[in-house]
Amino acid sequence: xxxxxxxxxxxxxxxxxxxxxxxxxxxxxxxxxxxxxxxxxxxxxxxxxxxxxxxxxxxxxxxxxxxxxxxxxxxxxxxxxxxxxxxxxxxxxxxxxxxxxxxxxxxxxxxxxxxxxxxxxxxxxxxxxxxxxxxxxxxxxxxxxxxxxxxxxxxxxxxxxxxxxxxxxxxxxxxxxxxxxxxxxxxxxxxxxxxxxxxxxxxxxxxxxxxxxxxxxxxxxxxxxxxxxxxxxxxxxxxxxxxxxxxxxxxx
Numbered sequence: 001x002x003x004x005x006x007x008x009x010x011x012x013x014x015x016x017x018x019x020x021x022x023x024x025x026x027x028x029x030x031x032x033x034x035x036x037x038x039x040x041x042x043x044x045x046x047x048x049x050x051x052x053x054x055x056x057x058x059x060x061x062x063x064x065x066x067x068x069x070x071x072x073x074x075x076x077x078x079x080x081x082x083x084x085x086x087x088x089x090x091x092x093x094x095x096x097x098x099x100x101x102x103x104x105x106x107x108x109x110x111x112x113x114x115x116x117x118x119x120x121x122x123x124x125x126x127x128x129x130x131x132x133x134x135x136x137x138x139x140x141x142x143x144x145x146x147x148x149x150x151x152x153x154x155x156x157x158x159x160x161x162x163x164x165x166x167x168x169x170x171x172x173x174x175x176x177x178x179x180x181x182x183x184x185x186x187x188x189x190x191x192x193x194x195x196x197x198x199x200x201x202x203x204x205x206x207x208x209x210x211x212x213x214x215x216x217x218x219x220x221x222x223x224x225x226x227x228x229x230x231x232x233x234x235x236x237x238x239x240x241x242x243x244x245x246x247x248x249x250x251x252x
Contacts, residue, residue, distance in 0.1 A: 003030060003031035005031045005032040008231075009079060009085050010033070010087065010231070011037060011076065011079050012027070012035070012036060012092055013066050013090065013119065014093030015036040015038065015092065016036075016038035016044035016045045017192075017193060018192040019142065019190065019192065019224070020090075021044075021047075021048040021220070022221045022224035023090055023224045023227045023228075024036050024048050024059070025055050025224070026225060026227065027052075027090075028056060028059065029056055030232065031057065032057055032231075033059070033060075033082075033083040034058070035082070036059060036062070037063070037064055037066065037075055039066075040063065045061045045063070046061055048061075058083065060078065060079065060082045060083070062075050062078045066115065067115050067118050067119045068122075069125075072119070072123050072126050076127050087134040087137060087138065088139075088140075089131065089138070090142065091123055093115055093116070093119055095111060095157075096154075097154075097156070101155045112156040112157055113156060113163075116161060116163075117160040117163040121167065124167075131175075136236065138182075138230065138235075139181070140231065141184045142164075143161050143165060143184045143242065145246060147161035148162075164184055168184040168241075169240050172240030182239055182240065183235075183239060183241045183243060185245060186245065187246065188212065188249040189212055189217045189247065191219060212246065212247030213248025214247040216247065218245060223245050230243070
């Protein structure tokens with residue numbers, strides 16, 4: 001693959017660091033212009049933008065709460081205004097918390113589901129009119145291992161990520177006639193920064209019950225490579241699929 005996304009425009013939500021940053025850089029290295037979204041992490045989003053430009057892509061940072069319909073629409077409008085169109089939407093933004101169900105309140109439930117699932121709906125809805133104009137429109141939703149294996153203390157995250165799988169299949173039906181592909185990439189045990197660099201947090205508890213067949217954790221760039229492929233010309237006959245990048249930690 002060499003600049004196979006030249007001239008295309010992508011939006012990556014939750015792209016300030018980790019998997020989101022890796023996806024933005026991978027798309028930029030393929031030639032895409034990338035709108036980098038974060039909610040509040042402006043400094044980290046700027047780092048992502050610099051990495052995209054170093055990889056040979058164009059970059060725009062736009063802070064927005066994608067669980068808010070107006071801000072989600074504003075993100076799409078900013079990308080289109082800057083780059084002249086929109087071809088790729090990657091719904092990566094997420095909140096991943098661990099709270100026992102007996103202690104899980106409505107506000108925390110809604111906060112997690114609104115970002116992961118509502119945010120994907122909001123962004124896809126706002127992007128639709130632009131993706132329909134593209135001859136190679138593409139949506140990639142970023143799922144989660146626990147949505148397929150289950151996990152303790154993560155009812156909100158598991159439910160929202162499982163909802164992304166259903167949304168992927170439904171949108172593949174609805175948007176296929178417009179030439180828009182919709183797929184879900186599910187990372188497994190990925191080595192990322194959890195919390196912040198100054199205050200790191202432990203990996204989720206359910207990671208202890210999974211082991212990979214390849215004997216190591218994955219990297220964000222290995223997830224990004226799958227996303228890059230799905231956004232490229234070689235994947236135009238792939239839609240409605242859930243693709244696992246997990247080193248054999250789960251064999252669906």
